Amino acid sequence: MSASKIAWINDSYAKMTRYNFFRRVNWGRFSVVSVPYLWLAIFFFIPFVVVFKISLSEAAIAVPPYTPILDWNLEEAYVTLKISLSNYLFLLEDDFYLSAYLSSIKVAAISTFFTLLVAFPIAYLMARTEGSTRALLLALVILPFWTSFLLRVYAWMGLLKKNGLINETLMSLGLIDQPLIMMQTDFAVYIGIVYTYLPFMVLPLYSALEKMDMTLLEAAEDLGARPYQSFFLITLPLAMPGVIAGCLLVFIPAVGEFVIPALLGGSDTLMIGRVLWDEFFLNRDWPMASGVAVVMLIILVLPIMLIRNSQGKEGAA
Amino acid sequence: MKRRSLFLNISAGLGFLFLYAPIIALVIYSFNASKLVTVWGGWSLKWYAELFRNDQIIDAALLSFKIAFITATLAVVLGTMAGFVLSRFGPFRGKMILSGWISAPLVMPEVITGLSLLLLFVAMEAAFGWPAGRGTGTIIIAHTTFCMAYVAVIVQARLSSMDESLEEAAMDLGAKPSSLFFLVTLPLISPAIISGWLLSFTLSLDDLVIASFVSGPGNSTLPMVIFSKVRLGVTPEVNALATLMILVVALGVIGAMYQMRRQARLLAQPDN
Numbered sequence: 242m243s244a245s246k247i248a249w250i251n252d253s254y255a256k257m258t259r260y261n262f263f264r265r266v267n268w269g270r271f272s273v274v275s276v277p278y279l280w281l282a283i284f285f286f287i288p289f290v291v292v293f294k295i296s297l298s299e300a301a302i303a304v305p306p307y308t309p310i311l312d313w314n315l316e317e318a319y320v321t322l323k324i325s326l327s328n329y330l331f332l333l334e335d336d337f338y339l340s341a342y343l344s345s346i347k348v349a350a351i352s353t354f355f356t357l358l359v360a361f362p363i364a365y366l367m368a369r370t371e372g373s374t375r376a377l378l379l380a381l382v383i384l385p386f387w388t389s390f391l392l393r394v395y396a397w398m399g400l401l402k403k404n405g406l407i408n409e410t411l412m413s414l415g416l417i418d419q420p421l422i423m424m425q426t427d428f429a430v431y432i433g434i435v436y437t438y439l440p441f442m443v444l445p446l447y448s449a450l451e452k453m454d455m456t457l458l459e460a461a462e463d464l465g466a467r468p469y470q471s472f473f474l475i476t477l478p479l480a481m482p483g484v485i486a487g488c489l490l491v492f493i494p495a496v497g498e499f500v501i502p503a504l505l506g507g508s509d510t511l512m513i514g515r516v517l518w519d520e521f522f523l524n525r526d527w528p529m530a531s532g533v534a535v536v537m538l539i540i541l542v543l544p545i546m547l548i549r550n551s552q553g554k555e556g557a558a
Numbered sequence: 559m560k561r562r563s564l565f566l567n568i569s570a571g572l573g574f575l576f577l578y579a580p581i582i583a584l585v586i587y588s589f590n591a592s593k594l595v596t597v598w599g600g601w602s603l604k605w606y607a608e609l610f611r612n613d614q615i616i617d618a619a620l621l622s623f624k625i626a627f628i629t630a631t632l633a634v635v636l637g638t639m640a641g642f643v644l645s646r647f648g649p650f651r652g653k654m655i656l657s658g659w660i661s662a663p664l665v666m667p668e669v670i671t672g673l674s675l676l677l678l679f680v681a682m683e684a685a686f687g688w689p690a691g692r693g694t695g696t697i698i699i700a701h702t703t704f705c706m707a708y709v710a711v712i713v714q715a716r717l718s719s720m721d722e723s724l725e726e727a728a729m730d731l732g733a734k735p736s737s738l739f740f741l742v743t744l745p746l747i748s749p750a751i752i753s754g755w756l757l758s759f760t761l762s763l764d765d766l767v768i769a770s771f772v773s774g775p776g777n778s779t780l781p782m783v784i785f786s787k788v789r790l791g792v793t794p795e796v797n798a799l800a801t802l803m804i805l806v807v808a809l810g811v812i813g814a815m816y817q818m819r820r821q822a823r824l825l826a827q828p829d830n
Contacts, residue, residue, distance in 0.1 A: 269736065270647065270650075273639055273647075274643050274647065274650065274656075276639055277636050277637075277640035277656070277660075277706070277710075278656055280636055280703070280706070281656070281659040281660070281703070282659075283678075284678070284699060284700070284703040285659050285662070285663060285703055286659060287678060288671075288674030288677065288678040289674055291674065291677045291678050291681050292670075292673065292674045292677055295677055305684065359573050360573070362566055362569035362570040362572075362573055363570045363574065365566060366566055366567065366570035369566075376819075380811070380812075380815055381577070381578075382577070384811055385577055385578075385581065387757075387807045387810075388581070388760075388804050388807045388808075389760075389763070389764045389781075389800070389803055391764060391766055391781050391784055391785065392784070392796075392799075392800040392803065392804070393581070395584075395784070395788050395792075395800065396580035396581055396583065396584040396800070397580055398791070398792050399580075399583060399587060399792045400580055400583060402791075402792070406583055436576070436577075439573075439577060489665070493665040493666075493667070494665055494666075494667055494668075497667020497668065497669050497670060499668065500766060500785070503789070504785075504788065514667060514668075517670075517673065518767075521673060521771070527677070531673065534669070534673050534674065537667065537670060538670060541667070545662060545665060545666075548661075548665060
């Protein structure tokens with residue numbers, strides 16, 4: 242190898258920081274970046290712009306079923322811009338939509354809390370075991386995540402219904418005289434959300450608890466702290482990043498959940514994902530469905546930003 | 559300490575019971591001979607026979623497998639590119655936007671993703687005449703978009719936990735960026751790519767909401783058929799179908815874990 246070539250390699254190597262081996266190939270670099278970029282721009286970002294645009298039009302009996310916002314005719318030389326806020330006004334005026342948003346947030350918040358309660362002991366046990374036991378527990382948590390979401394929700398229908406397994410068992414044990422009404426209630430929806438989103442809560446909690454220094458607990462015990470004191474003063478604060486990430490990962494999709502309220506909830510279980518579905522598939526009112534989606538996005542922007550930040554911090558650490 | 563660990567074991571045990579009891583009950587009831595789903599009528603395989611005679615379910619399953627296969631393959635290519643760009647390219651203009659676009663589909667409610675993609679397809683058809691109508695193609699595009707996000711996250715995690723010395727060594731020895739990627743980086747991240755492919759496959763196979771929005775008439779995927787059946791109540795045929803799907807997934811995951819543990823042991827040996 243010629244001296245100049247070695248010098249060139251050394252020089253270019255020195256210029257490179259730890260993370261950018263691929264910096265000097267500009268063309269290759271550009272094309273590798275632009276393919277996923279373009280895909281996401283077209284099929285992820287632009288759709289939101291389209292939704293926003295259509296939410297400003299009105300439903301019409303046409304194909305597609307909404308009025309155009311921008312209309313032009315070159316021969317007669319006119320351009321009309323017609324923006325309608327009627328969908329948003331209707332959203333504000335009609336109590337139905339407001340209560341649907343509020344009840345979605347309520348259902349999502351309550352389910353998120355119970356998911357945390359169920360997930361914490363599992364994550365804590367995983368963090369305190371070692372070796373193959375830990376790997377087994379981790380596999381047991383992840384395995385249901387790989388099986389069909391729809392079928393996991395469906396599994397609860399067989400357990401919760403009036404003559405389902407839970408009622409039959411309780412009645413044969415003589416604990417209750419008549420079947421409990423569990424299906425088509427908010428309770429069934431909470432169960433469904435806790436059940437299907439549990440892995441999303443366990444995994445961030447586990448990764449936070451795994452980093453915890455267990456000698457802190459011993460120190461607290463030596464200094465006379467009771468178990469519940471050391472839990473609230475040491476374990477919980479240290480697990481906080483995992484708690485926040487897990488809660489957001491459950492809360493955000495739960496607000497817009499459709500399948501769980503549709504299968505387990507009753508006709509009075511009002512959730513906004515279901516309202517959007519019905520506006521679109523039953524009423525065929527595409528602009529109204531778009532308006533519902535835009536407002537849902539506005540509600541969720543803050544939690545989505547929060548989760549981006551918590552991920553960024555974890556990446557930097 | 560003792561008492562608390564008992565409390566911990568019991569509460570975690572109840573958590574695992576909660577995770578598995580519904581699945582176990584579903585599997586047991588799929589072998590029930592009785593038509594009444596809750597009355598036990600003895601062991602029987604008749605619902606499995608019934609399942610394989612149901613052309614609607616078989617056709618939908620074949621369509622779903624086809625969509626899932628193409629989706630997973632596309633998502634792995636795009637997601638690997640995105641994950642690689644985000645973790646190995648250093649800072650570049652628009653990196654924040656790309657990482658935002660990659661992580662947002664993971665939490666975005668499905669009804670929003672489904673509606674927005676449908677409206678995009680309709681607007682594109684009106685403007686350029688493509689895609690002409692909706693069906694398999696539009697479902698594949700929609701699924702690829704959210705699956706590539708999962709692949710990107712898995713690949714990114716693998717790359718950031720990976721030792722870079724092998725890549726540095728290849729660079730020092732004069733490997734071109736393309737051969738560096740295909741000969742060094744790609745083999746090293748292959749476990750992440752395989753699990754990304756499998757995850758995309760199952761996510762695509764499972765999706766009901768997005769597919770319902772972007773599919774055309776006559777293109778019912780398996781979840782759409784299952785949903786229309788179970789909306790009316792529990793049916794023994796669906797129990798049988800669920801059992802088969804759970805069996806396949808469980809075998810796949812156990813096999814993959816066994817393979818990964820063997821690989822990890824092989825890799826760990828030289829150090830000891």
